[in-house]
Each structure stands twice: as structure tokens, then as C-alpha cells.
Amino acid sequence: MLTISELAGFAGVTIRTVRHYHDRGLLPEPGRDASGYRRYDAQAVVDLIRIRTLAEAGVPLSRVSALLQADPEEFARAVEEIDRDLRAQTRRIQENRRRVASLVSGDGLALPPEVVTYLEMLRSMGLSERIVTIERDGWILLSARYPELVGDLIGQKAAAFDDEIFRRLYLMFDQSYSWSPDDPRIEVMADLMITYMTQDQERMQAALEQVPIEESLAGLLDAQAITTAPAWRRLEEVLIARGYKGWTNLSRIEPA
Amino acid sequence: MLTISELAGFAGVTIRTVRHYHDRGLLPEPGRDASGYRRYDAQAVVDLIRIRTLAEAGVPLSRVSALLQADPEEFARAVEEIDRDLRAQTRRIQENRRRVASLVSGDGLALPPEVVTYLEMLRSMGLSERIVTIERDGWILLSARYPELVGDLIGQKAAAFDDEIFRRLYLMFDQSYSWSPDDPRIEVMADLMITYMTQDQERMQAALEQVPIEESLAGLLDAQAITTAPAWRRLEEVLIARGYKGWTNLSRIEPA
DNA sequence: TTGCTCCTCACGTCACGTGAGGTGGC
DNA sequence: TTGCTCCTCACGTCACGTGAGGTGGC
Numbered sequence: 001m002l003t004i005s006e007l008a009g010f011a012g013v014t015i016r017t018v019r020h021y022h023d024r025g026l027l028p029e030p031g032r033d034a035s036g037y038r039r040y041d042a043q044a045v046v047d048l049i050r051i052r053t054l055a056e057a058g059v060p061l062s063r064v065s066a067l068l069q070a071d072p073e074e075f076a077r078a079v080e081e082i083d084r085d086l087r088a089q090t091r092r093i094q095e096n097r098r099r100v101a102s103l104v105s106g107d108g109l110a111l112p113p114e115v116v117t118y119l120e121m122l123r124s125m126g127l128s129e130r131i132v133t134i135e136r137d138g139w140i141l142l143s144a145r146y147p148e149l150v151g152d153l154i155g156q157k158a159a160a161f162d163d164e165i166f167r168r169l170y171l172m173f174d175q176s177y178s179w180s181p182d183d184p185r186i187e188v189m190a191d192l193m194i195t196y197m198t199q200d201q202e203r204m205q206a207a208l209e210q211v212p213i214e215e216s217l218a219g220l221l222d223a224q225a226i227t228t229a230p231a232w233r234r235l236e237e238v239l240i241a242r243g244y245k246g247w248t249n250l251s252r253i254e255p256a
Numbered sequence: 257m258l259t260i261s262e263l264a265g266f267a268g269v270t271i272r273t274v275r276h277y278h279d280r281g282l283l284p285e286p287g288r289d290a291s292g293y294r295r296y297d298a299q300a301v302v303d304l305i306r307i308r309t310l311a312e313a314g315v316p317l318s319r320v321s322a323l324l325q326a327d328p329e330e331f332a333r334a335v336e337e338i339d340r341d342l343r344a345q346t347r348r349i350q351e352n353r354r355r356v357a358s359l360v361s362g363d364g365l366a367l368p369p370e371v372v373t374y375l376e377m378l379r380s381m382g383l384s385e386r387i388v389t390i391e392r393d394g395w396i397l398l399s400a401r402y403p404e405l406v407g408d409l410i411g412q413k414a415a416a417f418d419d420e421i422f423r424r425l426y427l428m429f430d431q432s433y434s435w436s437p438d439d440p441r442i443e444v445m446a447d448l449m450i451t452y453m454t455q456d457q458e459r460m461q462a463a464l465e466q467v468p469i470e471e472s473l474a475g476l477l478d479a480q481a482i483t484t485a486p487a488w489r490r491l492e493e494v495l496i497a498r499g500y501k502g503w504t505n506l507s508r509i510e511p512a
Numbered sequence: 513t514t515g516c517t518c519c520t521c522a523c524g525t526c527a528c529g530t531g532a533g534g535t536g537g538c
Numbered sequence: 539t540t541g542c543t544c545c546t547c548a549c550g551t552c553a554c555g556t557g558a559g560g561t562g563g564c
Contacts, residue, residue, distance in 0.1 A: 001397075002397065002400050002401065003517075003518080004517090004518075005517070005518085006400050006401060007400065009400075010366075010399065010400035010403075014554085014555085015517095015518090016553095016554065016555065016556085017553085017554070019519095019520095019554095020553070020554055024553090034562090035517095035518070035519090035561075035562050035563075036518080036519065036561080036562090037517080037518055037519080037562090038518085038519095041393070041397070042366075042392070042393030042394070042396040042397050043393070045366050045396045045397070045400055046366050046396065049366050050359060053352070053355045053356055053359055054356065054359070055553090056352055057352045057353075057355075057356050060552080060553095061552080061553070062552095072360075075359075075360065076360050079356055079357065079359060079360050082356055083353055083356060083357065086349050086352060086353050086356070087353075089349055090346055090349050090350075093342050093345055093346050093349075094346075096309070096312055096313045096342060097313075097339055097342050097343075099309045099313075100309055100310065100313050100335055100338055100339060100342070101335065101339065103306060103309055103310070103331075103335060104328075104331065104332050104335050136298070137297070137298030137299070138298070140298040140301045140302065141257075141258065141297070141298050141301070143266065144258050144262050144263065144265070144266035144301055145258065145262055147266075259543075259544080260543090260544075261543070261544085270528085270529085271543095271544090272527095272528065272529065272530085273527085273528070275528095275545095275546095276527070276528055280527090290536090291535075291536050291537075291543095291544070291545090292535080292536085292544080292545065293536090293543080293544055293545080294544085294545090311527090316526080316527095317526080317527070318526095
């Protein structure tokens with residue numbers, strides 16, 4: 001007869017695990033020898049390996065208990081289901097590997113692929129990491145709140161970059177981050193922005209009616225970007241002085 | 257700004273999980289709004305997804321905590337290690353699938369492959385499931401106790417079946433299970449067994465000297481098989497009457 | 513006597529789950 | 539007032555791990 005450690009060793013489990021299975025009623029308590037030690041027969045080895053195989057496949061012990069009493073047909077069906085689960089688990093692990101690997105190299109994780117493509121486009125246009133980060137954070141918040149809108153919005157935003165004037169303005173805005181707040185170019189830039197918006201008002205209005213972003217969110221985007229650069233605060237002041245409600249709201253709010 | 261459920265939803269976790277990560281110090285507590293609700297920014301989304309990706313890859317939270325503060329180089333090394341673990345996990349799952357599948361169709365689980373082959377040989381010789389089970393249980397116990405001996409022993413046992421006489425005796429013994437205890441064939445069979453053993457004494461002795469099985473284990477094998485059939489009890493009585501110590505010890509014990 | 517394996521409580525651990533009781537704006 | 543989301547304890551769960559204190563044969 002086998003001792004508990006021989007039994008456990010053969011099934012590749014700890015002694016505690018065997019005792020736990022006794023407590024849970026999965027493995028019947030065997031007889032004891034003169035010293036009160038448990039003594040196991042061959043059937044216990046078979047039973048324990050059965051239990052262990054199922055438990056290691058992720059079957060909860062409560063269900064293992066039920067399966068041990070199932071008839072062969074029912075058991076075979078359950079095994080098929082367990083196999084499906086195991087295959088699904090393999091797929092999930094592959095997905096995990098992909099995601100863990102992408103942790104090393106930045107974006108992507110929190111964003112749908114279209115947005116990642118868009119951010120790559122910004123980079124390739126020569127925009128700074130600073131503004132790419134601001135964009136990224138904005139899109140992350142948008143994706144978290146309105147996941148179903150992101151596809152449309154990113155399409156519209158990307159399309160705006162087809163316009164050379166818009167591209168130049170955006171690049172200028174990016175560079176203005178490090179300007180002094182009393183740099184005269186800030187007023188020029190404000191003028192350019194207003195001119196551009198007025199020119200293209202029709203298309204912008206049409207686009208905006210499809211985009212139900214509330215003020216609070218727009219306000220957040222403002223707050224987040226603005227807090228940083230003195231030049232950008234100044235730019236906002238200039239725009240407000242000219243009747244707009246701030247630069248990130250530029251395309252949304254009519255002049256007073 | 258995002259509420260806790262928006263944040264959780266985007267990362268695919270429960271609200272409780274987010275709070276748990278706060279408690280564990282993994283995710284910094286954000287500011288509160290007027291109602292005392294937590295309000296999250298885009299960075300929290302990125303942070304949470306980082307934590308979640310690592311946690312789902314099976315990294316313990318205590319280690320996640322350390323990894324979040326690691327420099328990129330150290331982080332990259334850790335990610336490589338995690339990837340190795342994930343690959344190992346995939347292999348383990350494939351192994352589990354194999355083992356769970358084999359649960360449906362019997363043996364194999366508790367036994368090394370040579371023994372499974374041996375049992376298949378017994379079956380193909382026309383021996384009953386009853387005696388195959390007795391053999392299987394014996395080998396399971398042997399494998400549990402002396403895993404390193406099983407290879408040699410099974411080789412010797414299988415070789416014995418090359419002898420036609422031995423094969424016939426074994427088949428006869430199998431069939432005798434259902435004989436009446438006063439069937440005259442039992443005495444004939446006992447005679448045949450003794451004759452066979454005496455004939456081949458030399459080879460048997462040589463084999464036995466290589467096989468250090470203690471009496472207690474042999475006794476177990478006896479006890480397990482004997483309890484069942486009246487004819488087998490009777491066989492044992494006859495053998496004992498003729499000076500042997502029992503049929504499973506036939507090959508081991510000298511006549512008195 | 514020392515070392516080893518076994519025994520039985522019984523509390524600990526890990527990553528949350530699950531009420532219990534309460535608040536704040538529509 | 540009802541319904542919804544949030545809040546903070548604090549105990550529960552799952553599958554064991556880990557001592558604590560003791561026994562029995564070499």
C-alpha cells in the first residue's frame with residue numbers, strides 16, 4: 001500500500017492537495033495503518049490522477065466532483081466542452097503575448113488601430129511627440145466614452161489634414177508651444193486660424209452637426225492641453241478677445 | 257473626465273478591480289468631484305491597461321507593482337521572461353488537452369507507456385478485462401513506489417510471454433476465475449504451475465535476484481487479487497498444501 | 513536522542529466577489 | 539419618490555500554503 005507522499009508524488013501534487021481533496025469529498029478517505037497513517041491502493045492513484053487532470057485543465061473542484069459521478073456519455077460531452085475552453089485559453093494567451101509585447105513599444109494598447117494609424121500620420125508629418133501625446137490622450141478619453149463614435153471622428157479629423165493650409169496651421173501651432181507669451185507671431189497665428197475657420201465654415205458646420213461631443217468633454221481637452229504652455233494660454237486669450245471661446249473650441253463656437 | 261465605470265469598462269475590468277488596484281497602490285488614487293466620485297484622466301486609462309495586460313498574463317500584482325517602476329531596459333527583459341512563461345503555459349495546455357482527452361478512454365494516465373503497451377498485449381492475447389485490471393493496478397502501485405524499476409520489470413514480465421506454456425497457463429488461470437472451488441481442474445492447474453516453475457527454476461531465480469520487491473508489496477498484490485474469486489482461494493490452498501506460499505508468490509518461494 | 517513522515521487544527525494568501533448601508537443628482 | 543451610479547467597510551470565496559504542536563518507528 002502507498003503512503004500519502006508516495007501517492008501525491010506519483011500524481012505530481014502536494015500532500016496538502018491530497019488532504020484538501022479528502023476534505024472536499026473528491027477522493028474517498030482510505031483506511032489507516034497502525035500509526036493512523038492513510039494507506040492508499042491502486043484505485044486511489046487512478047482517482048487522484050483523474051481529479052488532477054481535470055483540476056489542472058481549469059475545471060472548478062465543485063464541477064470535478066459532479067463529473068466523477070457522471071455516466072460515460074455525459075462525461076465525454078463535458079470533456080469536449082473542457083477541450084473547447086482549453087483551446088479558447090490558448091487563443092487568449094496568444095492575444096496576451098501580443099499585448100504584453102506591445103507594452104514595450106508604446107501606444108496602441110488603449111486605442112483602436114485607426115487612431116494608432118492617425119497618430120503615426122501625425123508623427124510622419126513632423127509633429128512633436130508632445131502634441132502627439134496630447135492627441136493620444138484626447139482620443140483615449142473619447143474612446144472610453146464614445147467607443148462607437150471614434151471611427152467616424154477619426155476619419156473626419158484625418159481628412160482635414162488633406163488641406164495644406166490646415167497642415168501648416170497645425171505645425172505652426174505645435175511649434176508655438178515654446179514661444180514666449182509676448183511673441184508677436186501668436187496674434188498672427190490667431191488671425192490665420194480665424195480666417196481658416198471662416199473660409200471653410202460650411203464644411204466644418206456640416207461635420208460638427210454629426211459629432212455630439214458635449215461641452216464638458218471639450219472643456220477637458222482644453223484644460224489638459226492648456227495647463228502647460230504660456231504661449232498657448234496667450235493664444236487662447238487672443239482668440240477670446242476676438243470673440244471665440246478658446247482654441248480647441250475654435251471650430252465649434254460662433255464668434256460673438 | 258471619466259467615471260470609475262467608464263474607466264473600468266474601457267479596460268475590460270470590474271469596478272471592484274479598479275478599487276483593488278488603488279488599495280494595492282498600483283493605480284494612483286485620482287481626484288474626486290463634488291460628490292466624492294473618483295474622476296480619471298487619460299493617463300489612468302493607459303496605466304490601468306498596462307496593469308491589466310500584465311496581470312492577465314499571469315504576473316502577480318506584487319511584481320506588476322515593481323515592473324511599473326522599472327526602467328525600459330529592465331522592463332523589456334521582464335517582458336521577454338513573461339513571454340517565455342506564456343509560451344510554456346501554451347505547451348502545458350496542449351499537454352492538458354491530451355490528458356483530458358485520454359480520460360475518456362481509460363488507462364494510460366497513471367502508467368508509463370511501456371506498461372500500457374504490455375496491457376494491450378495482454379488484451380490482444382484474449383485475456384479478460386478482469387485480469388488486465390488486476391495487472392494494471394499492480395503496475396500502478398509498482399510505478400508509484402519504484403518508478404525507476406518499472407522499465408526493467410515490465411521487460412522481464414513481457415519476455416515471459418514468449419513461452420507458449422506460460423501463455424497457456426496464464427490464460428487458464430484467467431478462466432479459472434469463474435470455476436467452482438471444487439472443480440477438479442484447479443488441482444491440475446496447480447500441478448502444471450509447479451511443474452512449470454520447477455522446470456524453469458534457473459531462469460526464474462536469475463530474474464528474481466534482480467528484482468528487489470519486498471514481501472509486503474507482493475502480499476498486497478496477493479490480497480488485492482485473492483479477495484475476489486472462490487476458485488482462486490482454492491488454488492492458493494492447493495498450492496500451500498503442496499509446499500508453496502501462495503500463487504502470486506509461486507515464483508519466489510521455495511517449496512518447503 | 514535525532515530525523516523523518518505522518519497527523520490534526522486553524523489561520524494565511526491571492527485577487528478579487530459580494531452584500532450591507534448610505535449618498536447625490538435626475 | 540424612484541432609479542442609477544457612486545461611496546466605504548468588511549466578510550466571503552477558491553484552492554490550497556503554511557506554521558503550530560504532537561505522534562510513531564528507526
